[in-house]
Amino acid sequence: MTGAAACVAAAALLLTACGQSSDSATSAATEAAKVLPQKTTASPSPSAELTEDQQERKTVLDATKVTFDDAATTAVGEVAGGKLVDLDLEGVDDDDRDASPSPAGSPTGSPSPTGSPTATGSPSASPGADGPVWVAEVAEKDGTVHTVRINAVDGKVIEARVDADQDDEDKKQTAEWLSQATQTPEQAAKVATEKKKGTVTSVGLDDNDGNGVIWSVDVVGSDWKKTTFDVDAKNDTIVREETDND
DSSP, rough: HHHHHHHHHHHHHHHHHHHHHHHHHHHHHHHHHHOOOOOOOOOGGGGGOHHHHHHHHHHHHOOOOSOOHHHHHHHHSSTTTEEEEEEETTOOOOOOHTTTTOTTTTTEEEOGGGGGGEEEEEEOOOOTTTEEEEEEEEOTTOOOOOEEEEETTOOOOEEEOTTTTTTTTHHHHHHHHHHHOOOOOHHHHHHHHHOOOSSEEEEEEOTTTOOOOOEEEEOOTTTTTEEEEETTTEEEEEEEEEEEEO
């Protein structure tokens, strides 16, 4: 009997010690939880990751319904026998296009299409009240350039006029560049989008530093970054590629 009582007493002491150890561990964990906050893994929204330039591109392209190809067809249709020299979606990196004027604007310093005012009379970095606008330059055979503005939502022509700032030298240069360009702007756009999937926002004919002429093509990808491709206007070869990460 005495031995059995001793065993029972020892077991009771052991259980009490275990219970105290368990209670102590639980208490310590509770105190630690008060000191160390729970970690969260909330991911930022896609728009929060966009730069200002990327957000502007997204805003304009989300509102645009008329594709580059459709705008090009409409613009050329406004000028009998005309050929497209430049086509730009207004509000998408206009500053970049101003730095590389079209043939009609080069000798005299007249603005390229992207520098053209909107219907309100001031340049726009985002869609205006009537939505985004495609601005085209279409040249006659003698190099006379017409500016054609097209609503990028419904495809209607807003304005079509002859550029008043052209002189004979401007027309001559435009005609020469077009005579060298055996590939169309649509072909150049196709070459660019085969290299990078995305939306064409600008195509313009330009001089390749004295080495013939190129079509400069801007493509905006699904990440809203813009890549500029310089495509040889004679053989559709990409001679330069540059991505704007802003």
